[in-house]
Amino acid sequence: xxxxxxxxxxxxxxxxxxxxxxxxxxxxxxxxxxxxxxxxxxxxxxxxxxxxxxxxxxxxxxxxxxxxxxxxxxxxxxxxxxxxxxxxxxxxxxxxxxxxxxxxxxxxxxxxxxxxxxxxxxxxxxxxxxxxxxxxxxxxxxxxxxxxxxxxxxxxxxxxxxxxxxxxxxxxxxxxxxxxxxxxxxxxxxxxxxxxxxxxxxxxxxxxxxxxxxxxxxxxxxxxxxxxxxxxxxxxxxxxxxxxxxxxxxxxxxxxxxxxxxxxxxxxxxxxxxxxxxxxxxxxxxxxxxxxxxxxxxxxxxxxxxxxxxxxxxxxxxxxxxxxxxxxxxxxxxxxxxxxxxxxxxxxxxxxxxxxxxxxxxxxxxxxxxxxxxxxxxxxxxxxxxxxxxxxxxxxxxxxxxxxxxxxxxxxxxxxxxxxxxxxxxxxxxxxxxxxxxxxxxxxxxxx
Ligand code: PHE
Ligand code: NA
Numbered sequence: 001x002x003x004x005x006x007x008x009x010x011x012x013x014x015x016x017x018x019x020x021x022x023x024x025x026x027x028x029x030x031x032x033x034x035x036x037x038x039x040x041x042x043x044x045x046x047x048x049x050x051x052x053x054x055x056x057x058x059x060x061x062x063x064x065x066x067x068x069x070x071x072x073x074x075x076x077x078x079x080x081x082x083x084x085x086x087x088x089x090x091x092x093x094x095x096x097x098x099x100x101x102x103x104x105x106x107x108x109x110x111x112x113x114x115x116x117x118x119x120x121x122x123x124x125x126x127x128x129x130x131x132x133x134x135x136x137x138x139x140x141x142x143x144x145x146x147x148x149x150x151x152x153x154x155x156x157x158x159x160x161x162x163x164x165x166x167x168x169x170x171x172x173x174x175x176x177x178x179x180x181x182x183x184x185x186x187x188x189x190x191x192x193x194x195x196x197x198x199x200x201x202x203x204x205x206x207x208x209x210x211x212x213x214x215x216x217x218x219x220x221x222x223x224x225x226x227x228x229x230x231x232x233x234x235x236x237x238x239x240x241x242x243x244x245x246x247x248x249x250x251x252x253x254x255x256x257x258x259x260x261x262x263x264x265x266x267x268x269x270x271x272x273x274x275x276x277x278x279x280x281x282x283x284x285x286x287x288x289x290x291x292x293x294x295x296x297x298x299x300x301x302x303x304x305x306x307x308x309x310x311x312x313x314x315x316x317x318x319x320x321x322x323x324x325x326x327x328x329x330x331x332x333x334x335x336x337x338x339x340x341x342x343x344x345x346x347x348x349x350x351x352x353x354x355x356x357x358x359x360x361x362x363x364x365x366x367x368x369x370x371x372x373x374x375x376x377x378x379x380x381x382x383x384x385x386x387x388x389x390x391x392x393x394x395x396x397x398x399x400x401x402x403x404x405x406x407x408x409x410x411x412x413x414x415x416x417x418x419x420x421x422x423x424x425x426x427x428x429x430x431x432x433x434x435x436x437x438x439x440x441x442x443x444x445x446x447x448x
């Protein structure tokens with residue numbers, strides 16, 4: 001009886017942990033960002049580098065961040081401070097926690113703007129707004145939304161309020177239960193859409209575009225974009241996985257769990273690509289259209305097929321939900337920090353953090369309209385937030401985390417924790433000490 005109880009307890013906490021980790025990883029990064037980054041970076045060469053980055057760099061860094069979190073059990077900043085002290089290392093390691101928390105904060109500001117787009121399309125979809133749309137109408141609808149700061153503000157505010165509401169009330173239990181149904185539903189719907197794409201005449205070109213690399217298209221810039229996106233999509237480099245690692249029980253097999261997260265995330269991203277590019281090619285759209293890509297392609301299909309209103313409604317609902325489970329994970333580290341470092345309670349901390357992030361999001365959404373010519377280092381505010389985080393803060397934070405695990409943690413305890421054979425452990429050491437850090441550094445330096 002007690003063995004059964006214990007087993008069950010572990011299973012359900014592992015399940016909860018996996019749902020939270022997958023919920024954080026799978027989000028707008030997979031469905032909105034991955035396809036348009038592929039399009040802007042010229043296709044399969046980007047995809048190939050991206051997949052290598054996920055396997056060789058992302059996967060070991062997921063494990064490294066969880067390992068740090070499981071040992072520290074606090075917000076990422078305090079965790080790094082404690083672990084550095086316990087291992088006799090410099091206080092400077094605390095910067096890993098600081099830059100991670102900052103990155104999460106900055107990312108959420110523009111993530112919420114895109115979450116707002118998804119909400120806005122959800123309402124359009126349900127009211128039958130896509131019916132009979134052609135590509136010009138779809139393009140006009142999207143630019144119309146971007147050009148209207150008032151409605152962008154409303155949707156961004158609504159998305160941020162949903163995120164803050166969930167974080168403040170701590171209804172993680174209900175959210176977890178919902179994820180169990182909604183995440184698989186998203187997978188099924190995406191599979192249907194890939195099936196629809198497979199039947200269209202754009203599918204052959206889409207396959208080629210995604211999987212037949214032309215390596216002459218690789219530049220330092222493209223490789224850095226692939227690396228940065230690998231971190232973004234796996235929720236690495238911003239303290240989120242460090243924070244989630246603190247929920248981990250002793251017995252969870254980190255390598256296996258990390259592999260599951262990486263595979264699920266990759267399957268959803270590739271599925272989004274296979275759903276969207278056939279539409280792009282069949283309709284003569286520009287694959288390099290940028291952040292609007294899914295918002296101008298999907299309405300074309302949903303507007304044409306029978307049951308399109310319902311399917312479109314479901315799709316944007318699931319997209320919003322996937323975005324919400326990621327947004328929650330982005331807000332959590334800032335809230336935790338405020339709670340631990342100020343007299344604020346959970347609700348107050350959530351309100352304060354969300355208000356500042358919301359205001360920054362307003363600056364980001366104005367860069368699509370009234371502030372479109374406000375350029376900082378040649379980028380508008382939205383692009384600046386995106387690039388500063390994906391290309392700078394995430395790689396550097398993740399580099400710090402993997403170096404810390406590779407060089408500063410006691411080897412024997414790491415080996416016990418991973419439960420590897422001596423050969424496996426030698427490979428692990430090679431990867432966390434050299435392959436992953438050098439990979440990040442080379443990409444980083446070559447792009448400068
Ligand atoms: N991984 C999420 C996505 O792909 C975004 C995210 C980034 C979430 C960082 C949490 C932390 O959409
Ligand atoms: Na992702």
